[in-house]
Amino acid sequence: MTPPSESVAVDHEPVLTARGVFRFREAEGQQVPTVRDVSLQLAPREFLTIMGPSGSGKSTLLHILAGLERPSAGDVTVAGVDLGAGDEEHRAAVRRSKIGFIFQFFHLLPDLSVVENVTLPLRILGQNPRRHEGRVASLLDLLGVAGLRDRRPANLSGGEMQRVSIARALVTQPPLLLADEPTGNLSSKAGEEVIGLLRSVRDQLGTAILLVTHNPRDAAAADRVAFLHDGALRADAELTGGPFDVADVFRRLQELGI
Numbered sequence: 107m108t109p110p111s112e113s114v115a116v117d118h119e120p121v122l123t124a125r126g127v128f129r130f131r132e133a134e135g136q137q138v139p140t141v142r143d144v145s146l147q148l149a150p151r152e153f154l155t156i157m158g159p160s161g162s163g164k165s166t167l168l169h170i171l172a173g174l175e176r177p178s179a180g181d182v183t184v185a186g187v188d189l190g191a192g193d194e195e196h197r198a199a200v201r202r203s204k205i206g207f208i209f210q211f212f213h214l215l216p217d218l219s220v221v222e223n224v225t226l227p228l229r230i231l232g233q234n235p236r237r238h239e240g241r242v243a244s245l246l247d248l249l250g251v252a253g254l255r256d257r258r259p260a261n262l263s264g265g266e267m268q269r270v271s272i273a274r275a276l277v278t279q280p281p282l283l284l285a286d287e288p289t290g291n292l293s294s295k296a297g298e299e300v301i302g303l304l305r306s307v308r309d310q311l312g313t314a315i316l317l318v319t320h321n322p323r324d325a326a327a328a329d330r331v332a333f334l335h336d337g338a339l340r341a342d343a344e345l346t347g348g349p350f351d352v353a354d355v356f357r358r359l360q361e362l363g364i
């Protein structure tokens with residue numbers, strides 16, 4: 107198995123490229139930028155965290171990178187496909203096949219079992235989950251939820267629900283996983299486990315991960331930490347060469363005054 111980040115060949119096509127992305131919103135009759143001129147690249151197998159305070163535009167940016175929202179200006183390319191090249195159906199198709207997304211509030215379907223939730227994206231792609239049984243079983247194993255496959259979400263802890271939602275996000279083998287504050291609704295112990303699992307996912311499946319968070323402890327687990335302030339990335343302030351000491355992340359936040 108190829109080792110992670112350090113050995114990523116520089117000539118590999120990025121999994122994610124954003125160029126000059128803006129998102130304006132109407133506020134009190136004015137067009138206000140909530141995302142300002144964001145450009146970034148994510149290499150295959152790379153784990154990047156974007157840190158920013160509440161309201162800095164993290165979710166808006168992530169939704170644009172996932173094709174859930176359109177940028178007011180700029181381009182986003184995922185695994186070589188330009189999200190802006192087509193209509194909503196084009197973006198949905200890219201999302202379904204190339205992007206996994208996890209949320210703070212899990213969004214599992216309450217009437218489906220764990221394994222039915224996890225395999226739902228396969229069914230949406232028109233594939234028979236039975237043909238992927240072995241792979242689904244290893245995925246449940248990797249996320250530590252194999253013993254829970256027949257439970258309903260109501261009978262799971264928060265940490266278990268998030269691990270199931272990570273399995274669901276990965277079941278279509280996307281090259282890119284986007285995570286919006288995935289520990290925001292968990293105890294610190296469960297949150298730590300989830301972040302550790304994201305690293306295992308990257309190491310074992312080779313998925314590139316972009317995590318947005320305001321939690322320095324979560325950010326410290328990444329290869330690279332970028333900082334978002336008032337919708338703009340502080341490109342000069344990026345930390346590289348992670349995982350980091352949480353104290354280093356705190357120090358950089360203090361230096362930046364955010």
Ligand SMILES: Nc1ncnc2c1ncn2[C@@H]1O[C@H](COP(=O)(O)OP(=O)(O)OP(=O)(O)O)[C@@H](O)[C@H]1O
Nearest residue numbers: 131132140158159160161162163164165166167320
């Ligand atoms: N649907 C919306 N309509 C209008 N303004 C919005 C909408 N969603 C977000 N905003 C505004 O855009 C800005 C960025 O919001 P966003 O949710 O992206 O921030 P965030 O960094 O994810 O915050 P949090 O850490 O609280 O989740 C905020 O000022 C917010 O009030």
Ligand SMILES: [Mg+2]
Nearest residue numbers: 164165166286
């Ligand atoms: Mg948010």
